[in-house]
Amino acid sequence: MKKSEIQIFLAHASEDKPAVLALYNRLKQAGYKPWLDKKDLIAGQIWRDEIPKAIKASQIFLACLSGKSANKQGYIQRELRIALDTLGEMLPGTIFFIPMRLEECEIPDLRLAEVGLNLRDIHRLDYWEEDGFEQLERAIGYQFKLEPEEPKQLLSVFNFEVVRVNAKGEQIKKESKQSQYFREDLGNGITLEMVAIPGGTFLMGTEDEEIERLVKKFNWEGLRSERPKREVNVPPFFIGKYPITQAQWKAIAATAKIDIDLETNPSNFKGDELPVERVNWYQATEFCKRLSRETKREYRLPSEAEWEYACRAGTTTPFYFGETITGELANYRASKTYAEEAKGEFRKQTTPVGQFPPNAFGLYDMHGNVWEWCADTWHDNYDGAPTDGSAWIEKGNDNFSPLRGGSWYFFPTFCRSAFRDYYYRRDGNSNDGFRVVCGAGRTL
Known part of the structure; x- marks a missing residue:
């Protein structure tokens, strides 16, 4: 209801x-x-x-x-x-x-x-x-048993450009796009932009053959957590255009406590437009609860399925840019390569959100910059996972939650759309941030 x-x-x-x-x-x-x-x-x-x-x-x-x-x-x-x-x-x-x-x-x-x-x-x-x-x-x-409702204000439209690259990192396509969004006022001139993501069906995870190729190439057994690949139907929702910034964090962290205290300036790299980091899972969920209270709208962390669906934005390639990624397209350890691209700059810190090209939904920094917490408990693979886009809570390890997207510190393979990592819910470091979701979705 x-x-x-x-x-x-x-x-x-x-x-x-x-x-x-x-x-x-x-x-x-x-x-x-x-x-x-x-x-x-x-x-x-x-x-x-x-x-x-x-x-x-x-x-x-x-x-x-x-x-x-x-x-x-x-x-x-x-x-x-x-x-x-x-x-x-x-x-x-x-x-x-x-x-x-x-x-x-x-x-x-x-x-x-x-x-x-x-x-x-x-x-x-x-x-x-x-x-x-x-x-x-x-x-x-x-x-x-209230259902989340879509925001009532009129949606605005923003225009952007997406790029596609080949395995050498060479631009092969540039295309103009537009998406709908609404802006949440957090006070003192600070806003939160939430992009409308249309519902749809996608293939989540990675093919077994590709996983085995990557395991052999990068010697990383954790890649096997990306299987079995399966079809998932995701309802419409809204997701942050960017990871939560330090300015947004400060605005909400300064409001009254619900469950736990929040430090107003926890990040290692300081700057209002930098993504907030050194945030653990419980602190991220406390932020969502306070944001919900302040805005009278339900905010939460995305499910893994919602995150990957939003990241891919209709693509089936390893990255939403295409076959590879470069240091001109995202902030990661670009001194290491994924395919045939040239080596790039390893910046050794976070960068202001929105600095690199977005995906086809108009979302920025889904590859690199900071890892992003998801709502699910950790499962070692997708056996028995829900196919309706909901967060997978049952029979998981609730000491851990998934992190998606890679970060400024990690190799390019960790930044792939399908890559899954996890961490202790009570720990957070200078790689770990999050973005928020509003609207449809439910927890299993």
């Missing part, structure tokens, strides 16, 4: 109208459908007729209480009784009842058994202006 499908009836006393209006606006901003007589009654409508209809259409009956109105509980029973008397029968299904304090007060015995409705009490919530609203959102999310 989506937030926009949940109607919340706000039962209240007239004395609490200003606070209830504020609550109404906050619920609406969060994406729900609150119903309040002052806002939703149209001129000429009779409230005794419309309130029963509104209650019948609601999934939640939110009883707003305060020191002024807590002992006037009759208004709650009265509104429910009006609905019963008018309809002449019990409302179908179940309406969830939530007593919520608008301010510090005793919650009285509301004698709901006398009302006769089929009610279920989700939670008795504290003062909403402090932590009650967050409790409300968590309770509703748990009870209704």
Whole structure:
């Protein structure tokens, strides 16, 4: 169920109208459908007729209480009784009842058994202006198994150019593209750009023959984790245009703690436009939780399937550039080669995001710069992996999570679209960063 499908009836006393209006606006901003007589009654409508209809259409009956109105509980029973008397029968299904304090007060015995409705009490919530609203959102999310919704603002379009190279690293094609995106305002002029990724089906992983060739060439047994190659269907989602930068990290790390503390400037290489690094998996997920709270949208780490699908952007070659990669196309240990390309510069540090050409979705730095954490637990191969694009959690090693994309320090083979690495969730170094996802997707 989506937030926009949940109607919340706000039962209240007239004395609490200003606070209830504020609550109404906050619920609406969060994406729900609150119903309040002052806002939703149209001129000429009779409230005794419309309130029963509104209650019948609601999934939640939110009883707003305060020191002024807590002992006037009759208004709650009265509104429910009006609905019963008018309809002449019990409302179908179940309406969830939530007593919520608008301010510090005793919650009285509301004698709901006398009302006769089929009610279920989700939670008795504290003062909403402090932590009650967050409790409300968590309770509703748990009870209704809320689905993530796409951002409501209009999407903008940006133009870019993609390049393709042959095995010698020579440019063989240049093409103009455009993608849709939205911009999240993080305050103080700092923004987060999220690119729309269309849903689709792709082949994830690497063919056995190619894996064995690479194992022999690079003497790296870990390459066998890229099999078996399989077809995966990925729903649409939004993903960061760039890895999270140090400026974006500072903006969110400075907000209130949810589960763990965040250092505001953890990176080894300093610079607002450099990707944040020295971030472990738990710190990355804490960032996502805080970002979700601040923006009223669900942000998270990508699944491995989403990451690889977004990286490939429709390509089947080792890199989204083509058969190889060069130091002019990405930041990695370019003093080492992958195919027949010339050696390039080993920069020995991160570079500002967006400095190199993007892929066909308009995503930058998917190859090199920093490793990017994924939401999954680590599995040694794809045997039994989900094929719906979701994060693979079951029967994995939850001490480790996958990292994708390579980094400024690593050889080109580690930067391939299909390459999988992993690391302790509690550790992070100057190679490890992340980018965020918003929208469709679920966890297995």
